[in-house]
Amino acid sequence: MGQQDIEAMLRFFKVLANENRLKILGVLADRECGVEELAALLRLKAPTVSHHLDKLRDLGFVDMRTDGNDHLYRLSVDSLQEMSKRVFSSFTPESVVSLADDVEYDAWEAKVLGAFVDGEQITRVPAGYKKRLVILKWLVNYFEEGRKYSEKEVNEIIERHHEDYCLFRREFVMNGLMERRDGVYWRVEWQLPDLA
Amino acid sequence: MGQQDIEAMLRFFKVLANENRLKILGVLADRECGVEELAALLRLKAPTVSHHLDKLRDLGFVDMRTDGNDHLYRLSVDSLQEMSKRVFSSFTPESVVSLADDVEYDAWEAKVLGAFVDGEQITRVPAGYKKRLVILKWLVNYFEEGRKYSEKEVNEIIERHHEDYCLFRREFVMNGLMERRDGVYWRVEWQLPDLA
DNA sequence: ATGCTAATTAGATAGCTATCGAACTAGGAG
DNA sequence: CTCCTAGTTCGATAGCTATCTAATTAGCAT
Structure with missing residues (x-):
């Protein structure tokens, strides 16, 4: 709890607090995509998308399988739901208190x-x-x-x-x-x- | 759904994607606090805290009551839970798709x-x-x-x-x-x- | 092997956001 | 009425993050 808790939560929110990353999740929920394809859909360049996918993959929100030259990404619904459930279950009055575990009262x-x-x-x-x-x-x-x-x-x-x-x-x-x-x-x- | 959906979600995550704001919620979950008090606890200056409280209040995560010169803030558990529930329920596979509503496929x-x-x-x-x-x-x-x-x-x-x-x-x-x-x-x- | 395609990595830049000091506002207290 | 205190607002700055271009890697096809 506490210190670890807040860090995990923070990473979770930071990753999701970006419009393009949310859109990527949206697209991937519908179909498997390569990087260039996503880039075209979001009107971004490939490196940018790659960068976003990194972050999403760090938290396990997307999976990647490699097919020839392509890296095909897809949504990992399980991780997303499992993690959100954990985070949001920390929003009971008692648990919220633990966010301040390391403040010196x-x-x-x-x-x-x-x-x-x-x-x-x-x-x-x-x-x-x-x-x-x-x-x-x-x-x-x-x-x-x-x-x-x-x-x-x-x-x-x-x-x-x-x-x-x-x-x-x-x-x-x-x-x-x-x-x-x-x-x-x-x-x-x-x-x-x-x-x- | 869609456009509106993603904006609301984005605001939600952006506000919560900050360590000090999370800590503020943590402290306020325990007790009502004034601005200077919070500032001391988080080792920040008053204007910074005021700024954070603004954002938290915009989304209704905290309530304020004024007592003499003091502005006493407290956690609004209801809003927090209500809003998280709404966001969380948008993480079913079908709903995630709607995050990409405005991408031109x-x-x-x-x-x-x-x-x-x-x-x-x-x-x-x-x-x-x-x-x-x-x-x-x-x-x-x-x-x-x-x-x-x-x-x-x-x-x-x-x-x-x-x-x-x-x-x-x-x-x-x-x-x-x-x-x-x-x-x-x-x-x-x-x-x-x-x-x- | 050579070249081509897709992806990643590195490096640079621009835009946003957290933070602070200073000026301003508003409510008591003397 | 004047001072003092707590809060907010303003303006500036520093640090972070998203984005891009250029360079690099990896796999496939010729």
């Missing part, structure tokens, strides 16, 4: 942190919701999971990273990264909020 | 005739089987269907177009364009020989 958060955090210090507070959440998730890591903190302790820890402990304490609770009862705070396992 | 024969026939005269006899057949099919049209010809008449008609009437008379019979019994010749409805 941290890159975004890293960039945001780089922009708003310097070492241990929060230098600026991002305006946008998504970015602020990144900062909060970074900051909340300075609290142990499962442990209870008094409000004074919370303020103290936050203040090591940004002077406005009130803001962040409030944001923690509002965004569901911490809970509070009777003046006691604790970390909460965060999960994506439902955006309805 | 006469082009090849016209070219061969142009190369070996000058006006009414056959100037040269092509060596290859396929080309010779084109000439024969052209020549046989000088004989009426359903009528019987004596060998002398056959020779006479052929000779108006090429001196070697023996050759062509023989070829006619060998290739099944004419039949002969008791010294009488007649045209036969020609059909593609079975190449086993």
Whole structure:
């Protein structure tokens, strides 16, 4: 899956993303043809057609048999159908996700942190919701999971990273990264909020 | 079908024949994203991503909702599946033929005739089987269907177009364009020989 | 062998497309 | 109202791909 998946899919689409190659498939679906014949039908020169046939043959979409001087090409319906089926069955929601297997999902958060955090210090507070959440998730890591903190302790820890402990304490609770009862705070396992 | 068919298919494949666009689909299948976020994940600049999203949106593969300043994109699974299904179902042998709907199937024969026939005269006899057949099919049209010809008449008609009437008379019979019994010749409805 | 025909390979060019920086637009936030 | 942020649009550039001509290979027929 993943890396290999996307490469195969990419080759598949690239080969089919050309008008003349599609036409060649169309002609060959009807009858076996030589290169010059195809060239005449598509009003191209032989080398061009040869080049296209190369690509089609690489993926196994066409077969070739040699008859005297002629190289007679024909459509390989099986390969075409088999491969298309495989590709298109990868278009279920779950499989599409795997197209992004090799993207580093941290890159975004890293960039945001780089922009708003310097070492241990929060230098600026991002305006946008998504970015602020990144900062909060970074900051909340300075609290142990499962442990209870008094409000004074919370303020103290936050203040090591940004002077406005009130803001962040409030944001923690509002965004569901911490809970509070009777003046006691604790970390909460965060999960994506439902955006309805 | 045909002309319209191939254009739709082409647009479909062209949009999907790009690594970064596939990755975008992959990411969006997992979560809603803004442009800058995608840019960071794919290590591209925002304008590039915007450009890709344009193309994906043209085909309806992604939806956009605007939230404050952010444009949040998400995968449109339905469109993707619906469209793939349509394309995929065009890969039956019969449908593939229609990809060549707008190729002029006469082009090849016209070219061969142009190369070996000058006006009414056959100037040269092509060596290859396929080309010779084109000439024969052209020549046989000088004989009426359903009528019987004596060998002398056959020779006479052929000779108006090429001196070697023996050759062509023989070829006619060998290739099944004419039949002969008791010294009488007649045209036969020609059909593609079975190449086993 | 020699020449002819069809196909492929190599090399060059033109056209398209992905990418980027810069300028522009539009929505909040102070 | 002004600034700031996120997105889009514009213009330029670099890289890829389709196409062609010329040169090469392979098979057939003379």
